[in-house]
Amino acid sequence: GNVLPERTSSIEDRTLAGLLPDPSEFEPDVCASRNHQPHRKNYFQPSKELISRLRRYEVRHRECASQARNFFRTQKRGKKGDCRYVVWIGYSGLGNRLMSLSSAFLYALLTDRILLVDGTKHIGDLLCEPIPKASWLLPPEFTVEWLQALNESSPQRFRHLPNSTDGGGKLQTADFSYVQLTHTSDHRDESFFCDESQDHLESVPWVFMKTNNYLPPAYYFVSKFSADLAALFPDREVLFHVLGNYLFHPSDMAWEWITRFYRSYLSDRDRLVGIQIRTFHDSPLPHFAEQLQQCILNNDLLPKVVAGSVPKPQISGLRGPKNGTTVLMTGLDSYYFDNLRDYFLSGPTESGEIVAIHQPSHEGYQQTDIISHDLKAWAEIYLLSLSDTLITSGWSTFGYSAQSLAGIRPWILFRATDDKMPDTPCVRATLAKTLLGVRNWLMSLHL
Ligand code: GDP
Incomplete structure (x- = not known):
């Protein structure tokens, strides 16, 4: 038995009011923390829109995760309906990682991508797989060295490049994009949150994201995300709470x-x-x-x-x-x-x-x-x-x-x-x- 303040065993409870997939979809005996959800007195229920978006996401994730290995063969521009990905790169301390992981997942939900996770930093040892019958870990072909090459000087870095002749600028284009939103990023990296950038990224099948920030507040500034966000999270204050309860189950x-x-x-x-x-x-x-x-x-x-000093000390025995x-x-x-x-x-x-x-x-x-x-x-x-x-x-x-x-x-x-x-x-x-x-x-x- 488990003595954490457990929820009852009803499906409603075990799925956190529909937030999590039906428990029967997961392998039995895997991820005890999901099977023994603790009772959280302050749990906020997910919206109906979010629940249906998550179920759709899970289907898409199963379709696309197995094709991720093709990255090294084809990085062609995506056609509508093709699988598109956002890859979370582990960076900074664990609290930062949990924030950035939920930020990357929300980006996947908003852009119809699937989230893959850099497994080289043993995130897979800490967290259960959140999607039934599929993995969220990036295939091992993406080695530590390969991921490390995505850094400030990599040619795929997504940023707004100034153009001195007309005062305007252009977006860097590459077969895949590396988005870096860390404390050392500048406004050219932050152009990621502009409408024009998001339009551009739609045709880029692979977005690699390295951040130690909590990005959802900035997503509200992208025109095409804002209505969607309002429907998915009528109460924006509980966004991280809800996504965290969906994604973060201790291994x-x-x-x-x-x-x-x-x-x-x-x-x-x-x-x-x-x-x-x-x-x-x-x-x-x-x-x-x-x-x-x-x-x-x-x-x-x-x-x-x-x-x-205590006026009248209550001297008693060891039992109490x-x-x-x-x-x-x-x-x-x-x-x-x-x-x-x-x-x-x-x-x-x-x-x-x-x-x-x-x-x-x-x-x-x-x-x-x-x-x-x-x-x-x-x-x-x-x-x-x-x-x-x-x-x-x-x-x-x-x-x-x-x-x-x-x-x-x-x-x-x-x-x-x-x-x-x-x-x-x-x-x-x-x-x-x-x-x-x-x-x-x-x-x-x-x-
Ligand atoms: P932040 O730097 O405080 O924003 O939090 P992070 O979690 O991103 O990074 C701090 C890291 O330091 C943690 O991930 C741990 O590795 C370590 N750390 C900081 N505080 C504690 C603590 O209270 N307990 C443990 N076990 N580790 C801690």
Whole structure:
């Protein structure tokens, strides 16, 4: 048996209200995490349009995935109805990868392409295959070396090329396109989000995409995507939540780790509070530990410990009620964990409630592409997503991914700075990034 808060076994529940394909379409005994969907209190249902688009997508994926090997023989311009692909290239940390993977998948849905995934970074070891009777992994003919050759200087890089004579520009054309939308991209790469570029790409059968960004907000600026997006996602705030719940199911290896940890430390509780610490600093910052404590106490996220000396200590035996709050803390460092645990061991809480704090790992530093490291990162993102309340760190896609899977609005700690704590330690966020912020960026394109 599995002691995660499981959904019942009705088809409605096992498919997350129709989001996932019928379970009988998948091989039995594969992907326990999909077969034992945890109950998410804040699950948002998909629209009918999205459900039918996904079913259509799955059929198309089965038709086209097996033909992907032909890439090296034919890269001819596609005719209408031919298979067309978007290939996601693994880049950056795991939170970034989950964001970019859902961005690439949405691009596939909007452009009638199928998504293939660069398997050289063991994404296949972390996630289950999402499409029944087909694989989403790029065939092994696309070697690490071949994919690495797609970089800033590759001739297939898709960008708007300035033309000095008439002040206008042209789009780079090639048999396949390499789209690079990373933090080093410039406005010429970002021309990807212009109508003209999307018209052009329609006849390009293969689009390779490398990004560490969450692209859906920018898709709304492409005229031919916007009506479609409005129909597929009437509530744009839940877009990442819904796509994440469709795509990201822990592999059996990851699921074993998740359930082992959950059963050992998290199952015996009334409430689970997730805290994700990411400071982007190598050494511990005492004022950030203080900031976390202020955020918790100012907003009543955990019970307060009685201040000063306890007037009448309640000395009792070792037995006592086990219920209370469990805190799941994640971070690369154990400093913030020790600090918060010390606080809760320093005296009784005002309500008498027990607070138990656990941190699964403290890996020290980011070690992306080492499987045992990535496995813990994924397991922790997933475990955080089972929280009832979430506190995450600003600037971090690790926490953002957990928040989106959960469908809850977290408290976000302002990014840690070198020397002092901000006046406001944290704020309550919206559910997902929407258009704000992206607008300014797009307006700066001047294309
Ligand atoms: P971001 O850099 O915070 O936006 O998040 P990413 O997930 O993209 O990259 C950070 C990477 O550092 C993760 O993927 C992990 O490899 C590692 N990391 C950061 N925070 C944690 C943590 O709390 N737990 C674990 N296990 N790894 C972490």
